[in-house]
Amino acid sequence: MKFNLPVLNAILIAISLVIVIVGFALMVGEPSGTIEFNPDIFSFRRITVGPMIALFGFVMMIVAILYKPRTK
Numbered sequence: 001m002k003f004n005l006p007v008l009n010a011i012l013i014a015i016s017l018v019i020v021i022v023g024f025a026l027m028v029g030e031p032s033g034t035i036e037f038n039p040d041i042f043s044f045r046r047i048t049v050g051p052m053i054a055l056f057g058f059v060m061m062i063v064a065i066l067y068k069p070r071t072k
Contacts, residue, residue: 005065012064016057023054 003010027050032038040046 006069008069009064009067012067013061016061016064019057019060020054021057023050023052023057026050026053 005013027046029040029043029046030038032041
């Protein structure tokens, strides 16, 4: 059975999926409740680093899908 995507593209897609999951995992944390305010919701990791890594993973996934290996 022949797939439309080469093996290298599938590997790059898997790597980018892991990067997206890491980015979303960095955004996870304890929420701020109605009784008590949690200032950690505004941390640099949750607001800046996590979304930037997730965005990089999405861009890398687009590149991995569109990447065409050189043929001899």
